[in-house]
Amino acid sequence: MVASAADRFGDAEAVVDGPLRLTFTKLVDRIGRASGALAEMGVRPGDRVALWAPNSVHWIVAAFGVLAAGGVLVPVNTRFTDGEAADVITRSGAKAVLVQKGFLGRDFDVPPGIRLHDVTSDALVAGAPYWCPVDGDDIADVVYTSGTTGKPKGAMMNHRQTLRMYDEWATLADLREGDRYLMINPYFHTFGLKAGLVASFLRGATMLPVAVFDLDLVVDLVERERVTMLPGPPTVYVALLAVADKTRLASLRAGVTGAADIPVELVRRVHAELPFSTLMTGYGLTEAGNVTLSRPGDSFADVATTAGLACTGVEVRLGDDGEVLVRGYGVMQGYLDDAAATAEAIDAQGWLHTGDLGEFTESGRLRIIGRKKDMFIVGGFNAYPAEIEGILTEHPSVAHAAVVGVPDERLGQVGKAYVVLQARGEPPTVEDLLSWSRQRMAGYKVPRYVQFLDVLPTNAAGKVVKDRLH
Structure with a gap:
């Protein structure tokens, strides 16, 4: 895919990163x-080979350089502490680590016995061109889960899976040759690496990496570079x-966006007030890539x-308890060096147990109603945080909400809502919000407690980390 991009797209612009502009021919070289x-x-x-660096042209060159050498790419979350990164790198068995020194003011101390290289060094592009033959069944990458449900596990995917999956994604997302794709999703995450970089190589789209989301910077880039494609979590569209x-x-x-529940009003406003002609959503996970996509x-x-x-x-089918089960070519080849966790995730019939409820x-469209572990039971009734959060965000003063179950002597558990308010307008009181909620959802769903926050704790993929809310 990468080598042929020079023939297919030649002198078309492949990457714009600050002052640096590279054609496909030069990028492939x-x-x-x-x-x-x-x-x-x-x-x-x-x-x-592990890669711990922000979105940049250096990340692109390093990552696909690893794959072109026949290596297996291990992207590392840039939000990890040194200790978390060292844990993943060590457990992955990486022979080398490619880093951008000084990113976020840190210099990484590599674990003993592992070679360290700087992705910004000229030495990385000083070799003679080399393209190692690889097979579709060869493992291409090991992407570690976000760690919201325990220690990150490394999901293995092969080349064939990735190419097939993101060709379909590019078609449904309406990604076209010549599109200019602003990339705010981190490359270490499946979305940034595959729905971002791989899809762009497949279609001939110009890649514009953004290391850290900043609204003013994004607006300047959209205007100056005539950006046509801008995926991101719902918060990005709220900002726009x-x-x-x-x-x-x-x-x-x-x-392109995605979340368990997006307010219908947000989608209507995006279409009414912004120039987007298509807005796709979908459901996927590290262990299976894309599972469902809108049409x-x-x-x-x-x-x-x-x-x-x-x-x-x-x-896709639902288990007896409503858990989303997935089977097909996109399911991972297993967790790296963790046969027990693999057997727990993928049953004897090949169904991946996602941990999501739907x-x-x-x-026939899939609706995600929450995480299996997030569900709490109020006096015998199942309460799904994602559903309650979706209703709360319909309140005109609520920007974001996260709901968790907390112990209650009488009912066993009740809901507690953590709420981030919109910047505009008169803020509601806790009682205002509870009274509003009682009119819109069954009594057992109404949170008993509300706490206002300036921001919800999220991981690098934009998912709320609820373990930090208790």
Whole structure:
């Protein structure tokens, strides 16, 4: 895919990163040279190489250089502490670590016995071009889970899975040759690496990496670089709606978002007030990539409240307890060096147990209603945080909400809501919000406690880490 991009897209712009602009021909040349340099450093086919750096052209060259040398890419979460990163790198068995020294003011001390290289060093692109033959069944990457439910585990995916899956994604997301794709999703996450970089190589889109989200920077880039594609979590679209001069966003055409529940009003406003002609949503996870995606022409309500239909070649069903089960070509090859966790996640019939709870609409679309472990029981009734959060965010003063179950002597558990308010308007009191909630949801769903926060704790993928809320 990468090597052929030079032939397919040639002098078209491949990457814009600050003042640096590279055509596909030049980018592919750098990747081939990085592959050669890594091979000279001793990286052999099947060796794992960790990459701990922010979104940049250096990340792109290093990552695909590893793959071109026949190596297995291990992206490391840039929000990890040194200790967390060292744990993942050590457990991955990485032969080498590629880092950007000084990112976020830190210099990483590599674990003993592992070689360290700086991705910004000229030495990484000084090798003779080298392209190692690889097979579709060879492991391409080990992406570690976000760690919201325990120690991160390394999900193994092969080359064939990735290429098939993100070709379909690019089609449904309406990614086209010549699109200019602003990339705020981190590359160490499946979305940034595969729905971002891989999809762009497949289609010939220009990649514009953003290391840290900053609204003013994003608006400047959209205007100056005529950005057409801008995926991101719902918070990104909320921020764009607040931009005073929306003519600066006129080039935007395609968006992609995803969450358990997005307010229908947000999707309606995105279509009414921003220039996007398509807004896709979907459901996926590190262990299976894309599972469901919305389809062109889906209604505002379908995009907001469902995750779409199953992808081609992917089966989705619900377990007896409502857990979403997934089977098909996209399911991971297992967790690295963890047969017990693999057997727990994938049953004898090949079904991946996702830990998410869902339901199907009459049209067959999947709706995610929460995490299995997040569900709490109020006086015998099952309460699903994602559903309650979705209702709370319909309140005009609520920007974000996270709900957890807390102990209660009489009912066993009750809900506690952590709420981030909109910047505008008169803020509601706790009683105002509870009274409003009682009119809109069954009594057992109404939170008994509300705590206002300036921001919810999230991981690098934008998911709320509820363990930090108790």
